[in-house]
Amino acid sequence: xxxxxxxxxxxxxxxxxxxxxxxxxxxxxxxxxxxxxxxxxxxxxxxxxxxxxxxxxxxxxxxxxxxxxxxxxxxxxxxxxxxxxxxxxxxxxxxxxxxxxxxxxxxxxxxxxxxxxxxxxxxxxxxxxxxxxxxxxxxxxxxxxxxxxxxxxxxxxxxxxxxxxxxxxxxxxxxxxxxxxxxxxxxxxxxxxxxxxxxxxxxxxxxxxxxxxxxxxxxxxxxxxxxxxxxxxxxxxxxxxxxxxxxxx
Amino acid sequence: xxxxxxxxxxxxxxxxxxxxxxxxxxxxxxxxxxxxxxxxxxxxxxxxxxxxxxxxxxxxxxxxxxxxxxxxxxxxxxxxxxxxxxxxxxxxxxxxxxxxxxxxxxxxxxxxxxxxxxxxxxxxxxxxxxxxxxxxxxxxxxxxxxxxxxxxxxxxxxxxxxxxxxxxxxxxxxxxxxxxxxxxxxxxxxxxxxxxxxxxxxxxxxxxxxxxxxxxxxxxxxxxxxxxxxxxxxxxxxxxxxxxxxxxxxxxxxxxxxxxxxxxxxxxxxxxxxxxxxxxxxxxxxxxxxxxxxxxxxxxxxxxxxxxxxxxxxxxxxxxxxxxxxxxxxxxxxxxxxxxxxxxxxxxxxxxxx
Numbered sequence: 394x395x396x397x398x399x400x401x402x403x404x405x406x407x408x409x410x411x412x413x414x415x416x417x418x419x420x421x422x423x424x425x426x427x428x429x430x431x432x433x434x435x436x437x438x439x440x441x442x443x444x445x446x447x448x449x450x451x452x453x454x455x456x457x458x459x460x461x462x463x464x465x466x467x468x469x470x471x472x473x474x475x476x477x478x479x480x481x482x483x484x485x486x487x488x489x490x491x492x493x494x495x496x497x498x499x500x501x502x503x504x505x506x507x508x509x510x511x512x513x514x515x516x517x518x519x520x521x522x523x524x525x526x527x528x529x530x531x532x533x534x535x536x537x538x539x540x541x542x543x544x545x546x547x548x549x550x551x552x553x554x555x556x557x558x559x560x561x562x563x564x565x566x567x568x569x570x571x572x573x574x575x576x577x578x579x580x581x582x583x584x585x586x587x588x589x590x591x592x593x594x595x596x597x598x599x600x601x602x603x604x605x606x607x608x609x610x611x612x613x614x615x616x617x618x619x620x621x622x623x624x625x626x627x628x629x630x631x632x633x634x635x636x637x638x639x640x641x642x
Numbered sequence: 643x644x645x646x647x648x649x650x651x652x653x654x655x656x657x658x659x660x661x662x663x664x665x666x667x668x669x670x671x672x673x674x675x676x677x678x679x680x681x682x683x684x685x686x687x688x689x690x691x692x693x694x695x696x697x698x699x700x701x702x703x704x705x706x707x708x709x710x711x712x713x714x715x716x717x718x719x720x721x722x723x724x725x726x727x728x729x730x731x732x733x734x735x736x737x738x739x740x741x742x743x744x745x746x747x748x749x750x751x752x753x754x755x756x757x758x759x760x761x762x763x764x765x766x767x768x769x770x771x772x773x774x775x776x777x778x779x780x781x782x783x784x785x786x787x788x789x790x791x792x793x794x795x796x797x798x799x800x801x802x803x804x805x806x807x808x809x810x811x812x813x814x815x816x817x818x819x820x821x822x823x824x825x826x827x828x829x830x831x832x833x834x835x836x837x838x839x840x841x842x843x844x845x846x847x848x849x850x851x852x853x854x855x856x857x858x859x860x861x862x863x864x865x866x867x868x869x870x871x872x873x874x875x876x877x878x879x880x881x882x883x884x885x886x887x888x889x890x891x892x893x894x895x896x897x898x899x900x901x902x903x904x905x906x907x908x909x910x911x912x913x914x915x916x917x918x919x920x921x922x923x924x925x926x927x928x929x930x931x932x933x934x935x936x937x938x939x940x941x942x943x944x945x946x947x948x949x950x951x952x953x954x955x956x957x958x959x960x961x962x963x964x965x966x967x968x969x970x971x972x973x974x975x976x977x978x979x980x981x982x983x984x985x986x987x988x989x990x991x992x993x994x995x996x
Contacts (some may be wrong), residue, residue, distance in 0.1 A: 486717035493715055496786075504789045505715070508779040509726055516719040 394465060395620075396428030396450075397475035398436065400540055400607065403600070404620075405430070407613030419614060423621050426469070429461055433479050436520055443527040464533055471534050471624055473581065477521040477573070479540040480565035481606050483514065490553040495560055514565045522572060529576055536623065537573055539583045540566075541612065545593040547605040559592045581623045584615060663929045674924055674953050678910070678917040679807075679872050681958045685709050687732035687805030689747075691739045691813020693878035693921065695730050696947045697954075701809070704960035708732070709805045712797040727776040732805065733797040736773040739814040740848060741856035741905070742826045747772075748863050751798040757825030761787055762836030769835045771827050780835065806871045808864060811921075812902040813878040815848040816886055816894070830886070845886045847897075853905045861913060873916045875906040879925035881940050899926075921950045 395401050405427050408416065429450070441450045448463045463472065484490065494500055496507040515522075528535050543550065543562055550558050573580055589595055598612035646652045655661040656673035663671055687709040688698035702708040714728035727734040738744050749755035750772070761768040767780030768787050773794075781787040802808075818830040821844050830845075832838030848856075864871055877899060885894035903922060910918040925934045925946050932939060934946025 483717060486715070489715040489717040499789070503712070503793050504786070506777055506779075506781060506786065506790065508777050509715070509718070512722050512726065512778075513715060513718050516722050517717070519719075 394426045394428050394467075394469040394471075395430075395473045395475065395538070396461075396463075397430065397473075397538070398433045398479055398540075399430060400479065400538070401427060401430045401475045403608040403610060403613030404538075404617050405613070406610045407617045410610055411614065419618050420621055423624060425617070425620075426467070428465065430475075433476060433482050436476055436524075437482060437517070438520065440520060441524055441527065443530065446531060448524075448527050448531060448533075463528065463531070469534075471536055471627065472528070473536045473538050473620060474525075474528075475538040475540065477518065477525065477537050477569050478566050478580070480514075480517075480562045481540075481543070483517050483565055484543070484549055484553060484558050484561045487549065487552045489513075490557060490561065495557060498557075510564060511568070514568050517565065518569055518572075521569070525573070525576065525578065529578070536579045536581060536620075536627070538581050538616065538620070541583050541594045541598070541608050542588055542592055543594065544596060544599055544605065545589070545591070546596065549605065550593075555591065555593070563592075579623060579627060581616065581620050584619060587612060587615065668930050668933065669949065671929060672953075672956075674920050675957055677957050678914070681706060681807060682961070683707070684807045684872075685805050686807045686809060687801050688809040688811075689731050689735065689738045689744065690809075690811025690876070691737050691878045691880065693813070693880050693942065694737075694809070694811035694876070696942075696951070697809060697811065697876065697921070698731055699729070700947075700951045700954075702729075704955065706960060709801055711800040711804065712794065725778050727773065732801045734773070734776055734794055735798065736776050737813070737828060738810075739828060740817045740826065741812065741853045741860070742817055742819075742846075742848060743828060744810060745856040745860045746826055747798060748802065748860055751795045751802065752863070755825070757820065758822045759820050759825050759827075760784070762831065764835035771825075771831070771836060774827070774829055774835050802864065802867050806868050807874060808871065809874045809876070811876045811878050812853075812906060813880070814882065815853065815898040815901050816882070817846050817848065818886075819844055819846055847887055848901065850901050850904055853901055854908065857905060857909055861909070861916065865915070871915065873909075873913070874919055875909060875916060876919045877902045877906055877922035879922045879934075880942060883940065919954060921954075924950050924953055 395404060407419075408425055408427075411419065441448050443449070449460055450463065451460045492502055493505040494502045496505060496510055498504075525535070525537075543558060545555060553561075570580065583594075587595055587598055594608070594612075598608045600607040600609050650657070654673075662673065685707045686701055688694055688701065690697075698708070702710070709732045710729070712728070712733040714723045714726070718726070718728070720729075723729040727736050730736065735747055738747060746755055746757075750757070757772075759771050761784050762771045762774060764774075764780040767782050768784055769780050770776065770787055770791055772791075781790065817826050819826040821842055826846075830838065831843050861873060864873065879899075881895040882891055882898060885891050887894050887897075889897065899922065906918045909916045924930070925942055934942055934949065936943050
């Protein structure tokens with residue numbers, strides 16, 4: 394089951410719009426469902442509760458959706474969460490980055506210490522960190538879906554500058570990746586072929602509405618394919634672990 | 643006009659203890675203060691000891707034209723601002739406990755003082771001796787700290803050029819300074835950073851003439867920048883958490899507050915542009931008992947801060963109806979306990995280790 398932020402839109406479109414044959418080619422025997430999806434802003438403040446056995450998410454309710462609980466009633470082999478690696482909420486703050494230098498920069502802007510940048514990032518990721526911790530507490534089989542890097546041709550890049558915007562994005566991703574590694578939560582990475590040499594997502598994967606952040610069906614298909622691959626790898630790993638642990642002596 | 647029967651005959655009710663205090667509930671005591679100047683349409687900056695943070699926050703949230711020349715990054719969550727010295731005052735100088743610190747901040751900002759003491763080592767990094775707790779972690783290099791300091795002092799200059807009312811809360815008379823040039827620090831070297839060296843640093847307990855001299859010099863400097871500017875003084879009712887004198891801490895507190903209160907009164911009498919708001923008395927005077935102190939008898943409860951600010955806003959009404967007004971007239975619940983950054987608290991920690 395996929396759940397999380399609005400970057401799932403492209404993946405959902407990929408599942409819904411492809412023909413049955415193409416879908417079978419991508420998914421094989423894997424069944425894919427989507428839980429409620431909502432914008433990243435809804436995950437910046439408290440959006441769930443937990444009783445230690447289940448986690449109840451209410452963020453989509455603010456957008457007219459309903460609450461949902463994890464694990465879902467239907468039960469899934471894997472839960473794929475999108476959002477923790479989305480740093481757009483940070484770099485969207487044009488007033489911040491146009492007023493402050495990043496650590497190591499020297500201009501007429503205000504200097505920002507590494508500690509301040511880290512605090513900004515950790516505050517921004519706080520709710521997702523709590524959420525991931527709660528999901529691991531209930532032993533939900535969790536995978537995190539990577540967020541595509543920013544697109545180059547956006548007002549944010551124009552206002553903040555490409556190098557600076559990527560530096561913010563990268564610092565936030567690095568922290569979350571380290572955390573996920575620490576908790577041994579697998580990440581479904583964006584394929585290198587989707588990213589240009591300068592670190593931006595290739596423009597041919599941009600949503601047709603020239604959306605500043607979101608990708609198109611082609612990208613969704615790639616990520617759907619990648620998810621199925623990772624799920625297969627994880628199943629094999631699980632089987633290996635089970636096999637090795639069940640072997641006598 | 644015929645002569646009054648005696649000098650007290652024409653005094654208003656507020657001049658009489660029986661009429662003002664004796665037959666009233668402490669919360670009904672009014673007439674604490676008559677303003678000398680209005681705050682309407684004026685740009686206000688604040689500085690001072692811990693208690694001044696409450697005043698600054700309430701002024702800011704009440705719609706006054708509050709000067710903040712070093713604002714927090716918009717993307718920084720509100721609960722993290724104080725840890726980095728943002729939103730405490732009108733720039734990121736942290737707590738300014740003494741008149742000496744205030745004067746030297748002004749002098750450092752305008753280049754008339756360049757202290758010999760440059761940085762204090764703290765773990766693997768360095769801190770600014772003149773605001774050692776402004777960030778939760780030390781700066782990694784001296785160069786980084788210099789960048790931060792240069793920007794900060796530019797913001798302080800801008801603040802003094804911008805604000806036409808400066809609200810200053812006098813907090814302490816005890817200070818730590820460099821023996822080399824008299825540069826004064828908010829905390830003793832060796833407490834949070836740096837290394838204590840009695841041949842390099844000294845303790846000073848400011849006297850009335852010393853505080854007066856500092857304040858005269860500061861007011862002169864401020865008036866040169868802002869000929870129409872005003873200074874609103876208060877004295878923090880928060881007692882010392884520790885004293886470096888040989889006195890008992892309550893006795894040392896009484897000395898400090900007495901000197902500061904006397905200076906504030908003398909300056910208000912001397913200068914037309916200086917006013918004194920009695921936050922100290924509203925909290926700590928005998929008719930109030932200890933109702934506004936927390937159980938440790940040192941920290942001021944939010945109820946106490948509300949009461950002080952209610953009296954303040956009664957005389958200086960906020961430009962627009964605000965949450966503070968609603969608290970004052972009972973139509974809203976008081977705010978949560980305010981998180982105040984108090985470096986002096988660190989001394990209690992050190993004391994506890996001994």
